[in-house]
Amino acid sequence: MNVSSQTWIVVADDPAVTALVVAARALSAEVTAVVAGRRATAESVAAAGVDRVLWLGEPAEGTPVEAYAPDVARTVADGAPRAVLGSSDGAGRVMLGAIAALLQAPVLSGVIAVEHDGDQIGVTRSVFGGVAERRDLVTGGPAIIALAGGDVGDPSGAAVPVEEVTANPLTTGRLTGVRKKEKAPVNLGAARTVVAVGRGLKAKADLALITGLADAIGGELACSRPLAEGVDWIPKERNVGISGQQIAPELYVAIGISGQLQHMVGVRDAGVIVAVNSDKAALIFKQCDYGIVGDLYTVVPALTAALAPKP
């Protein structure tokens, strides 16, 4: 097999790479990063504990990072690594997809663990939205792995030089502008406690009940998909589930949420899950640590009161 023992990471102009570097280091002594995007990103990756940085050059004005996917794929294929790690976010998926297409290898998602198994790489993944887990050995070529990116801890290691590689990005799409959001972005992923509400809420005005509880418990507000899409009561960034955020708070309180798989996959790794639902047969009661069967309109105010400091 003409595959090196190296692990490569692919970076789509996102300098927050320490999670990928840590995962790559666990697989091999040598880690090479391929960086598409600005030089500043490449410089930042070069100081994040990798051994080598291949940079595809400064993008022309308006070139989206996704335009570099074919170049990223060719560069990775030339290096013939044993494993390729990339971010599971939007642009990361484009890079991994191009690599997968060139190497005719699957992109592995929902990854729980990756390790060497003798001569091969074993990958444990959650499949079908998390209803089951599988462990497979990857044979015949590289393991292409999508992981939650981001930074875990500070980058370590001396900065390595940035090596520029000639690239020929696609020219079929051009960025023409960005309308900034007015509000500061929500960081649900970093919240210790999250209070989420679903279809059990009858009117937008009743959200005050839920925000009252969130304040009393010191948590961020979140929701299931029906409240973020369709009725638009809660901003989309606060949507938890397959179509939204996947989070792992220490405490997750789900109010008026039935517990559909598509929602629960977003909180599978939460520490403690609490549910409040009027339907005692709701699926969520099989997937929670503590559940109160009752009307949220009476239970939530009682919870808020019980959490208030004693006079």
Place this chain on the structure above:
Amino acid sequence: MTIVVAYKWAPNPQDAAVGSDGSVDFSRAKSAISEYDPVAFELARQVAEATGAEVVGVTVGDASIDTSLARKAALSRGLDRLVIVADDRLAGADSTRLAAVLAAVVRGIGDVDLVLAGESSVDVTEGQVAMTLAGQLGWLGLNAVSSVSATDGGYAIERDVPSGTASMVLTGPAVLAATTDAVLSRVPGMKDILGAAKKPVEVLSLDMLDVSSAQVTLTAVSASRPAAGNRQRVIIDGSDPTAAAAELVGALRAAKVL
């Protein structure tokens, strides 16, 4: 010009039977147009109404995806015609294999300049096939697309990015995965469903398609039902809300999460 809607006819894992050995049995789960795909049909129809483009639905999978119900469900959502590859050799196929078959179909259709897809399938839930398809075709792939409209010589699109909404112009072919709320999808009416029966369906044989063979394969080692299913499930009667709240808060304090 032709717009392809790449969609999936799939069951919801919610309805699958999961064995203690981690086996997933979909045989009693009903399939439907995958939950995140109707938005792609609607976007395609809206663009086509402005440009006169033909809208072709493409779906690939095992033999069970080609039923009269499945055909009607897709054709009633604004397609002009449908192309299906239904072959049991594609049962459980990974995202790269599905994308390779889709790419072969798109190449065969010929004058496609836009492929629209949903952001994820409801069953596999990986959100990868569309972007691997872009890789197979060598086209620009873009996720999180919230709007598409035709312009002279191309398309203007908008995308959700962390800082806000990015606008882009496309002057060449692209594969776009739409956000789940990019447009409100119409529910097909009786007229759409009746009209669906008259629209052409082409069933392609997998053997006739030029699909490169998989280089990397997965060998299953083990499977399990996830541990996350083993939560404590302490259920409290909420008919006395104050008592229930006190009991819960006490339990959470004891568990040191408050």
